[in-house]
Amino acid sequence: MGLPVWKVIYVASNWKEAEEMKDRLAKEGLMVMLRTGSRDKQSARNVELLVPRLEAREAHSLIMQYIGTARV
Numbered sequence: 571m572g573l574p575v576w577k578v579i580y581v582a583s584n585w586k587e588a589e590e591m592k593d594r595l596a597k598e599g600l601m602v603m604l605r606t607g608s609r610d611k612q613s614a615r616n617v618e619l620l621v622p623r624l625e626a627r628e629a630h631s632l633i634m635q636y637i638g639t640a641r642v
Contacts (some may be wrong), residue, residue: 573624574623580608580618580619581616584619585613592619595629603620603621604619604620605620619633
């Protein structure tokens with residue numbers, strides 16, 4: 571089996587938010603990778619969450635649930 575093709579499914583406003591979202595998705599069994607253009611992760615803005623393309627739909631659905639829950 572080849573390497574997974576990664577897809578951006580969410581852009582967090584900072585590293586802390588990205589880590590929290592990554593942890594939630596990982597608890598659901600999804601592989602998640604974080605990417606930013608900043609050298610200093612702690613001050614990073616616009617952190618991308620990537621998942622394997624085959625898991626993108628499930629990951630996006632979970633993120634929408636989390637965001638909806640957080641705003642209630």
